[in-house]
Amino acid sequence: MENDRNETRIGKISNLLSQSLIEFEALPKTFKIPQANDIIKVRDFPVAVSFGYDDSRKIARYFEFDKRQSSYYRDAAQGLGFVELDHRNKYKLTSLGEWYSKLNTKERNHVLVRRLAKHPIMAEILATLNKGQEVTMSDIEQIISKHSSLGGSTIPRRASTILSWYRWIEMEIGLISVCNGVISPNVQTRL
Numbered sequence: 001m002e003n004d005r006n007e008t009r010i011g012k013i014s015n016l017l018s019q020s021l022i023e024f025e026a027l028p029k030t031f032k033i034p035q036a037n038d039i040i041k042v043r044d045f046p047v048a049v050s051f052g053y054d055d056s057r058k059i060a061r062y063f064e065f066d067k068r069q070s071s072y073y074r075d076a077a078q079g080l081g082f083v084e085l086d087h088r089n090k091y092k093l094t095s096l097g098e099w100y101s102k103l104n105t106k107e108r109n110h111v112l113v114r115r116l117a118k119h120p121i122m123a124e125i126l127a128t129l130n131k132g133q134e135v136t137m138s139d140i141e142q143i144i145s146k147h148s149s150l151g152g153s154t155i156p157r158r159a160s161t162i163l164s165w166y167r168w169i170e171m172e173i174g175l176i177s178v179c180n181g182v183i184s185p186n187v188q189t190r191l
Contacts, residue, residue: 033121033148033158036076039168041065043112045077046093050101054090080115109172116169120147121162129176129185137163137181 036042041063053062056070063073074091077083082097093101100111116122124143125135140159144150150158167178170186177186 033144033150033161034072034076034079035157035161036072037161037164038073039112039116039165041073042076042080043108045073046082046097046101047108049077049083049091049093049097054092059091079119080112082115113169113173116165122165125162125166125183129183132185134185135183 034042044063045059048059048062051062053059056067056074059070059073060067063069074083074085077097078085081094082100083091084094086092100108103111117126121140121143124147125140128135128139137156137159140162141155144155144158144162148158163178163181163183166176166183170176170178175186177184
């Protein structure tokens with residue numbers, strides 16, 4: 001019985017990974033590892049742009065954060081293919097972003113999980129979880145080092161971002177659990 005539940009859980013993680021690879025176009029090649037810990041703000045960024053919040057000052061006011069943080073969240077939304085900068089440095093929705101911003105919150109969450117799973121770091125972590133293995137903060141830092149030119153204290157900060165994204169995935173779909181900096185396949189699933 002326990003083995004059947006584990007195989008079902010691993011199958012669902014595998015399904016998430018495989019669907020993410022075919023459901024939408026590829027992520028932009030310039031996708032950085034953003035310093036955007038609040039995935040809800042990443043999720044809602046394209047919606048804010050659709051409401052006319054099209055520059056760093058307006059976005060900062062909309063989300064009530066410092067103007068410099070606007071670029072962190074724009075980088076994440078842009079890296080996921082939802083927004084781009086126009087020739088006047090204004091935020092503009094891509095065709096995917098236009099479609100996405102019209103979805104309800106539950107549908108946007110579903111699409112966001114699939115887009116996140118396409119990120120090379122997120123995909124490598126999902127592949128490890130798919131094998132039934134845990135991923136530690138140290139593992140995430142090593143994966144970031146492998147996929148980027150980041151160094152020093154930046155790597156743990158970006159690992160913290162990736163971990164926060166997985167906490168959100170845990171809350172949204174329950175295929176994983178995140179506890180004390182460790183991501184684990186979750187035996188109890190909600191899908």
